[in-house]
Amino acid sequence: MKMSKMFFTTLRETPADAEVVSHQLLVRAGFIRKTTSGIYTYMPLLWKVLKKIETIIREEMDAKDAQELLLPILQPEELWQESGRWEVYGKELMRLQDRHGKMCCLGPTHEEIITALARDEIKSYRQLPVNLYQIQDKFRDEIRPRFGLLRGKEFIMKDAYSFDADEAGLDVSYQKMTEAYVNIFNRCGLETRMVRSDSGAIGGSVSHEFMVLTRTDSGENDVLFCDTCDYAANSNRAESKMLPAETDGKFNEAKEVDTPNVKSIEDLAKFFNIAPSAICKTLVYVADKRYVLALIRGDKAIEEIKLKNAIDANEIRIASDDEVKDLVEKNGFNTGSGFIGPKGINVQVIGDNSITELKNFVVGINKTDMHLVGANWGKEIDLPKIVTDIRLAEAGETCPVCDGKLDITKGIEVGNIFKLGTKYSKKMKSTFTDENGKEQPFVMGCYGIGVSRTAAAAVERYHDENGIQWPMSIAPYHVSIVPVNVNDELQMRTAEAFYKELMDKKVEVIIDDRSERAGVKFKDADLIGIPVRITVGKTITEGNVEIKIRSTGEMLVVPKDEAVNKVIELIAKTA
Numbered sequence: 152m153k154m155s156k157m158f159f160t161t162l163r164e165t166p167a168d169a170e171v172v173s174h175q176l177l178v179r180a181g182f183i184r185k186t187t188s189g190i191y192t193y194m195p196l197l198w199k200v201l202k203k204i205e206t207i208i209r210e211e212m213d214a215k216d217a218q219e220l221l222l223p224i225l226q227p228e229e230l231w232q233e234s235g236r237w238e239v240y241g242k243e244l245m246r247l248q249d250r251h252g253k254m255c256c257l258g259p260t261h262e263e264i265i266t267a268l269a270r271d272e273i274k275s276y277r278q279l280p281v282n283l284y285q286i287q288d289k290f291r292d293e294i295r296p297r298f299g300l301l302r303g304k305e306f307i308m309k310d311a312y313s314f315d316a317d318e319a320g321l322d323v324s325y326q327k328m329t330e331a332y333v334n335i336f337n338r339c340g341l342e343t344r345m346v347r348s349d350s351g352a353i354g355g356s357v358s359h360e361f362m363v364l365t366r367t368d369s370g371e372n373d374v375l376f377c378d379t380c381d382y383a384a385n386s387n388r389a390e391s392k393m394l395p396a397e398t399d400g401k402f403n404e405a406k407e408v409d410t411p412n413v414k415s416i417e418d419l420a421k422f423f424n425i426a427p428s429a430i431c432k433t434l435v436y437v438a439d440k441r442y443v444l445a446l447i448r449g450d451k452a453i454e455e456i457k458l459k460n461a462i463d464a465n466e467i468r469i470a471s472d473d474e475v476k477d478l479v480e481k482n483g484f485n486t487g488s489g490f491i492g493p494k495g496i497n498v499q500v501i502g503d504n505s506i507t508e509l510k511n512f513v514v515g516i517n518k519t520d521m522h523l524v525g526a527n528w529g530k531e532i533d534l535p536k537i538v539t540d541i542r543l544a545e546a547g548e549t550c551p552v553c554d555g556k557l558d559i560t561k562g563i564e565v566g567n568i569f570k571l572g573t574k575y576s577k578k579m580k581s582t583f584t585d586e587n588g589k590e591q592p593f594v595m596g597c598y599g600i601g602v603s604r605t606a607a608a609a610v611e612r613y614h615d616e617n618g619i620q621w622p623m624s625i626a627p628y629h630v631s632i633v634p635v636n637v638n639d640e641l642q643m644r645t646a647e648a649f650y651k652e653l654m655d656k657k658v659e660v661i662i663d664d665r666s667e668r669a670g671v672k673f674k675d676a677d678l679i680g681i682p683v684r685i686t687v688g689k690t691i692t693e694g695n696v697e698i699k700i701r702s703t704g705e706m707l708v709v710p711k712d713e714a715v716n717k718v719i720e721l722i723a724k725t726a
């Protein structure tokens with residue numbers, strides 16, 4: 152491709168609405184243009200990247216015997232009524248009406264369509280297993296479309312669905328997809344970890360997310376990962392072993408003590424000259440309109456998703472000061488937050504595992520300016536009926552699997568795999584005849600990859616202050632040739648000869664034949680992030696050209712006759 156003909160413009164300014172690096176660079180380098188919030192045009196440069204990611208996906212899916220098809224985007228309401236998701240999916244589902252008043256939606260995912268297809272097409276266990284996939288635009292009316300391609304209202308997804316006769320079959324299909332995913336992301340040059348995840352609205356029992364570890368502070372999720380083994384988990388479900396801490400308050404007897412205006416854990420610890428880890432912290436939550444008390448060791452924090460799951464609530468939030476007062480008053484006390492404790496408050500109390508080892512500890516007793524010191528479980532205060540893990544795991548703590556150290560990084564979820572089981576097939580009466588002639592519902596799995604999000608994740612992972620550094624395998628082009636001065640006959644002739652030779656050798660190459668200043672061309676080349684650059688400048692009179700490797704900044708001076716081979720060698724090495 153000649154850059155003089157290429158449909159792209161680079162921008163010097165960062166767009167005002169772009170909060171994350173991938174959004175900023177993809178716009179600045181001319182890969183995407185915004186149509187409206189969450190909706191983008193994929194410009195020719197990005198389209199090349201997306202097609203490469205798709206090719207990798209196709210090869211790896213096909214290698215696991217999955218078959219590609221294309222399902223309709225426009226889906227009838229009836230199918231969603233059958234699965235029960237027309238209501239459940241809520242506002243994220245893009246609904247529309249046709250001219251006859253029939254309701255439809257734009258597919259955010261395709262369990263309904265595919266389950267109906269299997270119902271019609273797969274009659275016998277002999278036709279199983281089957282795994283079908285497609286690569287297609289998906290539509291979700293996200294509450295907050297943001298971060299460019301990371302969270303769009305329209306985005307490209309690969310979605311696959313497996314059908315098996317039983318759980319054992321599903322386990323095999325799931326394992327095959329796991330392997331495909333590991334290969335796909337590796338080939339895209341991305342370091343991912345597979346983490347156990349909440350299955351959310353899609354449902355099913357087991358699910359895993361594939362997270363790109365950005366190893367920077369960009370990304371939507373906090374991921375805790377072990378520096379020694381494979382363990383990794385989203386912070387909202389990560390577990391850890393705590394580091395040793397002083398959990399004995401060392402008070403000789405239990406008594407109520409004046410603590411005038413001493414409310415926070417930090418102030419209490421100072422006041423009594425004890426470790427925060429010898430204090431029992433009491434927090435009030437509002438869970439689906441009821442109050443719940445959560446107890447945790449003073450130096451630790453509650454993970455609200457864990458708490459929510461432990462008490463089986465749909466929504467929780469920390470109570471306001473007024474609500475705390477309200478709760479306390481309802482129970483016959485009169486104090487505010489800071490002095491609250493579990494004793495005498497008649498609501499569900501849930502404790503974190505960390506409280507069990509507390510001894511002779513300090514805790515609130517619902518009296519203003521007072522605390523109980525020297526408390527022990529089963530004596531002054533009962534251990535809550537539910538004690539479980541509701542604690543936020545932290546970096547520096549110990550891995551729950553091995554004894555390695557946990558570290559934290561931002562992560563981007565690029566893929567998600569679910570064991571759906573019979574959730575959809577039962578509801579939609581999608582069955583086959585088993586070996587004994589009995590009707591059985593399909594045992595299903597579903598497997599998604601955000602294709603456009605993967606491209607953005609690669610930019611989050613690979614960039615520097617000058618622009619993108621595409622991994623070779625998904626770069627829009629392998630090589631860019633920059634003749635420094637297009638009016639210099641020798642430079643142009645050499646550059647064009649490289650261009651032709653590289654194209655003949657099937658190298659994907661662009662030549663910057665624009666009559667721009669060299670500085671502009673170099674800046675654009677860095678911004679766009681083509682992995683290898685050949686600069687043909689003044690040194691050509693001595694027979695030399697420069698080769699620059701974008702990811703490392705390394706610069707090589709090579710005789711012009713060796714340049715093409717050198718470039719091919721570099722591509723092979725990093726592909």
Ligand code: ATP
Pocket residue numbers: 260291293300301302303304305306307308351564565566567599600601602603604605
């Ligand atoms: P998230 O938790 O990020 O909303 P999800 O659990 O809703 O993701 P899935 O329904 O499992 O996502 O979709 C499969 C994949 O599609 C995700 O792993 C992600 O890579 C991608 N994806 C989901 N929503 C979006 C979006 N709004 N924009 C871009 N990619 C998306």
Ligand code: MG
Pocket residue numbers: none
């Ligand atoms: Mg979502």
